[in-house]
Amino acid sequence: MTAEPLFGRLALIGFGLIGGSIARAARMRGVVGEIVATARSAKTRARVMELGIVDRVVDTNAEATDGADLVILCVPVGACGSVAQQIAPHLKRGAIVSDVGSVKGAVVRDIAPHLPAEVHFVPAHPVAGTEHSGPDSGFAELFINRWCILTPPDGTDAAAVDRLRAFWTAIGARVEIMTPKHHDLVLAITSHLPHLIAYTIVGTADELGEVTSSEVMKFSAGGFRDFTRIAASDPTMWRDVFLTNKDAVLEMLGTFNEDLSKLTRAMRRGDGEALFEHFTRTRAIRRGIVEIGQDSAAPDFGRLQTDVQKT
Amino acid sequence: MTAEPLFGRLALIGFGLIGGSIARAARMRGVVGEIVATARSAKTRARVMELGIVDRVVDTNAEATDGADLVILCVPVGACGSVAQQIAPHLKRGAIVSDVGSVKGAVVRDIAPHLPAEVHFVPAHPVAGTEHSGPDSGFAELFINRWCILTPPDGTDAAAVDRLRAFWTAIGARVEIMTPKHHDLVLAITSHLPHLIAYTIVGTADELGEVTSSEVMKFSAGGFRDFTRIAASDPTMWRDVFLTNKDAVLEMLGTFNEDLSKLTRAMRRGDGEALFEHFTRTRAIRRGIVEIGQDSAAPDFGRLQTDVQKT
Ligand SMILES: NC(=O)c1ccc[n+]([C@@H]2O[C@H](COP(=O)([O-])OP(=O)(O)OC[C@H]3O[C@@H](n4cnc5c(N)ncnc54)[C@H](OP(=O)(O)O)[C@@H]3O)[C@@H](O)[C@H]2O)c1
Ligand SMILES: NC(=O)c1ccc[n+]([C@@H]2O[C@H](COP(=O)([O-])OP(=O)(O)OC[C@H]3O[C@@H](n4cnc5c(N)ncnc54)[C@H](OP(=O)(O)O)[C@@H]3O)[C@@H](O)[C@H]2O)c1
Numbered sequence: 354m355t356a357e358p359l360f361g362r363l364a365l366i367g368f369g370l371i372g373g374s375i376a377r378a379a380r381m382r383g384v385v386g387e388i389v390a391t392a393r394s395a396k397t398r399a400r401v402m403e404l405g406i407v408d409r410v411v412d413t414n415a416e417a418t419d420g421a422d423l424v425i426l427c428v429p430v431g432a433c434g435s436v437a438q439q440i441a442p443h444l445k446r447g448a449i450v451s452d453v454g455s456v457k458g459a460v461v462r463d464i465a466p467h468l469p470a471e472v473h474f475v476p477a478h479p480v481a482g483t484e485h486s487g488p489d490s491g492f493a494e495l496f497i498n499r500w501c502i503l504t505p506p507d508g509t510d511a512a513a514v515d516r517l518r519a520f521w522t523a524i525g526a527r528v529e530i531m532t533p534k535h536h537d538l539v540l541a542i543t544s545h546l547p548h549l550i551a552y553t554i555v556g557t558a559d560e561l562g563e564v565t566s567s568e569v570m571k572f573s574a575g576g577f578r579d580f581t582r583i584a585a586s587d588p589t590m591w592r593d594v595f596l597t598n599k600d601a602v603l604e605m606l607g608t609f610n611e612d613l614s615k616l617t618r619a620m621r622r623g624d625g626e627a628l629f630e631h632f633t634r635t636r637a638i639r640r641g642i643v644e645i646g647q648d649s650a651a652p653d654f655g656r657l658q659t660d661v662q663k664t
Numbered sequence: 665m666t667a668e669p670l671f672g673r674l675a676l677i678g679f680g681l682i683g684g685s686i687a688r689a690a691r692m693r694g695v696v697g698e699i700v701a702t703a704r705s706a707k708t709r710a711r712v713m714e715l716g717i718v719d720r721v722v723d724t725n726a727e728a729t730d731g732a733d734l735v736i737l738c739v740p741v742g743a744c745g746s747v748a749q750q751i752a753p754h755l756k757r758g759a760i761v762s763d764v765g766s767v768k769g770a771v772v773r774d775i776a777p778h779l780p781a782e783v784h785f786v787p788a789h790p791v792a793g794t795e796h797s798g799p800d801s802g803f804a805e806l807f808i809n810r811w812c813i814l815t816p817p818d819g820t821d822a823a824a825v826d827r828l829r830a831f832w833t834a835i836g837a838r839v840e841i842m843t844p845k846h847h848d849l850v851l852a853i854t855s856h857l858p859h860l861i862a863y864t865i866v867g868t869a870d871e872l873g874e875v876t877s878s879e880v881m882k883f884s885a886g887g888f889r890d891f892t893r894i895a896a897s898d899p900t901m902w903r904d905v906f907l908t909n910k911d912a913v914l915e916m917l918g919t920f921n922e923d924l925s926k927l928t929r930a931m932r933r934g935d936g937e938a939l940f941e942h943f944t945r946t947r948a949i950r951r952g953i954v955e956i957g958q959d960s961a962a963p964d965f966g967r968l969q970t971d972v973q974k975t
Pocket of ligand 1: 366368369370371372391394398430432436480481483484486487488
C-alpha cells in the first residue's frame with residue numbers, strides 16, 4: 354500500500370487481460386486515486402461495471418481521457434493509432450500517455466504523431482501474460498516479479514518516466530528502459546518467434562492424415578500440450594504482433610531455420626555427439642531462468658494435478 | 665489397493681524418472697509382491713537403497729532378472745539391446761519382459777532377437793514425464809490419467825498383454841494398443857518434434873549477438889520459458905530418441921517446415937486474414953486437450969506463483 358496515490362485519475366482504454374490486471378493491481382495497492390475504464394464493446398463495458406473493480410465505466414475513449422493524469426491504452430497493437438487520434442483532443446495538459454503493446458516500434462510510430470506537445474508519451478510493455486483474454490481473465494498478481502519495459506522517445510521528460518516507473522514498481526513489476534528497436538528484437542526471440550512456432554506445430558498436428566486429432570490430443574502429454582497453451586492465445590493480438598514486428602521476427606526466424614537445419618543434419622547423419630552436445634548446452638538457460646525467478650522450479654511448471662484421482 | 669498382487673516379483677532395470685515412478689506407484693497401490701531394482705552406477709544403486717522404496721537393490725541386471733515375473737527395462741532407448749542380451753539367460757520361464765522406451769520400432773528390433781521363446785515380450789511406453797531425471801525425480805502420481813501405449817508383436821500371448829494392461833491400469837494409466845510403426849509416428853508429432861523445435865529455439869536464443877543471454881532470461885515470461893522447460897530434458901534420452909526415430913521425425917519435420925513457410929509468407933505479405941484464420945483454428949485443439957483431462961485448465965498451466973511476494 355503506497356502512502357499517497359501516484360496519480361489522481363487513471364484511465365484504462367481497453368479492459369482485457371492486461372487492462373483488467375492493471376485495474377485490479379492498482380486498486381489493491383492503492384496506487385491511484387480513481388480508475389476510469391472503457392472498452393470497445395457495450396458487452397465488455399457492462400461486464401466491467403458488474404465486476405466492480407473500477408470507479409467508473411464510460412462509453413467512449415474521449416470521456417475516459419477527460420481529466421485523467423495517466424492514460425494507458427490496453428488494446429491490440431493495431432488499434433493504438435486510431436485510439437490515439439480519438440483521445441488526443443481530450444488529453445489534460447501534463448498527462449502521461451502510455452500503452453502496453455507487445456510491439457514498440459510500430460506503436461510509437463502510430464501513436465506519437467497524434468499527441469499534443471503538452472503531454473508526456475512513455476510507451477510500456479509488461480512482459481507478463483497468460484493465454485486467456487477478456488475482462489474476467491485479469492488478476493492483481495500478474496505483474497509481480499515480471500519485467501515492464503519502457504521505451505521513452507529521446508527527449509522525454511525524465512520526471513514523467515520516473516512516475517511511470519514508480520507506477521509499475523508499485524504494482525509489482527521491475528522496470529527496464531530500452532529503445533523501441535531493441536525491445537522489438539528482444540521480444541522477437543523471447544515471445545514472438547516462440548508463438549509463431551507454437552502456432553505452426555499445432556496447425557501441423559491438426560492436419561495430418563496418418564495421425565488423427567484425437568490421437569494428438571490423447572498423447573499430448575509427451576510435450577505437445579505445452580505448445581497448445583501458447584497457440585491458444587488471442588488471434589487478434591497475435592495477428593497484430595506479426596504484422597507490426599515482421600522484420601525482427603523474420604530476422605530471428607532466419608537464424609532459427611539455420612539452427613534447425615543443423616540439428617536435422619546431425620540427426621540424419623546419426624551424429625549422436627552433436628545432438629548430445631546441443632541438448633546439454635540448452636539446459637543452462639533453463640537453470641538461469643529459474644534462478645532469477647522468471648519461472649517455477651517445480652517439475653512440469655508445477656502443473657496443477659487437478660485431474661488426479663487419488664483413490 | 666488391489667486385493668492380490670498382479671505379479672509376484674517386479675524387476676526394474678534402470679531407476680530414473682520412469683523406473684522410480686513405477687516403483688513408487690506399484691508400492692503405493694500394492695500391485696506387486698516384491699520389487700527388485702538395479703541401475704548402472706553404484707551411485708544410483710546406493711541412492712535407491714537410501715530411498716527405501718524397493719525391497720532389494722542388486723548390483724547386476726542378471727541378478728535383478730533372476731526369478732522375476734515382470735521385468736521392465738527403464739533405461740535409455742539406445743541401451744535396451746545390450747541390456748536384453750545380458751538378462752536373456754536369466755529370464756524365468758513365462759516371465760513378461762517389457763520396457764518404457766519413447767521409441768518402439770527400434771526397441772522391438774533391438775530387444776526381441778535376444779529373448780528366449782518361453783518369455784512374453786510386451787513393449788510399452790507411458791506417455792508421461794517431466795523434464796527431470798534420476799532416482800529422486802520420480803513420483804507415484806506420474807501415470808495417473810496418462811496413456812500407456814503397448815505395442816505387442818503379432819502373435820503375443822493375449823493373457824500376457826492383459827496382465828501388463830492390468831499392471832498399468834492399477835498404477836493409474838489408461839492403456840492403448842498400437843503397432844510400433846504407428847506409435848513412432850504419433851509420438852514423432854506429439855513429443856519428438858516438439859522437443860526438437862524447443863531444443864533448437866533455445867539454442868538459437870543462446871547464440872544471438874544482438875540480444876544477450878541475460879536479456880533472454882529476464883524477458884522469457886513472454887513465451888520462451890515454456891520452451892526452456894522441454895529443452896532441459898535429459899540429453900542422453902533425447903539423443904537416443906532422435907537417433908532411433910529419425911524417419912518419423914523427419915517426415916513430421918517436412919510438414920512442419922512447409923507450414924512454417926506458409927505462415928512466414930503470410931506475415932511477409934501482410935496477410936492479416938490468413939494469420940487470424942490460422943491462429944483461430946489452433947485454439948480448438950487446446951480446448952480438446954483440456955476437456956479430455958490431458959492438461960490443466962488453469963491459466964499458464966497453473967504455474968506455481970512460488971516467487972510471488974505478497975506484501
Ligand atoms: N495477453 C498477453 O499476454 C499480453 C502481454 C503483454 C502485453 N499485451 C498487449 O496488451 C494489449 C491488450 O492485450 P490483452 O491481452 O489485454 O487483450 P484482450 O484481453 O483481448 O483485451 C483487449 C481489449 O481491447 C479492446 N479492443 C480490441 N480491439 C479493439 C479495437 N480495434 N479498438 C478499440 N479497442 C479494441 C477490447 O474491447 P472488447 O472487449 O470490447 O472487444 C478489449 O477491451 C495488446 O496490445 C497486447 O499486445 C498482451
Ligand atoms: N523422461 C521422460 O519424460 C520419459 C517419458 C516416457 C518414457 N521415457 C523413457 O524411459 C526411459 C528412461 O527414462 P528416464 O527419464 O527414467 O531416464 P533417467 O531418469 O535418466 O534414468 C535412466 C536410468 O537408466 C540407467 N542407464 C542410463 N544409461 C544406461 C546404459 N547405457 N545402460 C544401462 N543403464 C543405463 C541410468 O543409470 P544411472 O542412474 O546409474 O546412470 C538410470 O538408472 C527412456 O527409455 C525414455 O525414453 C522417458
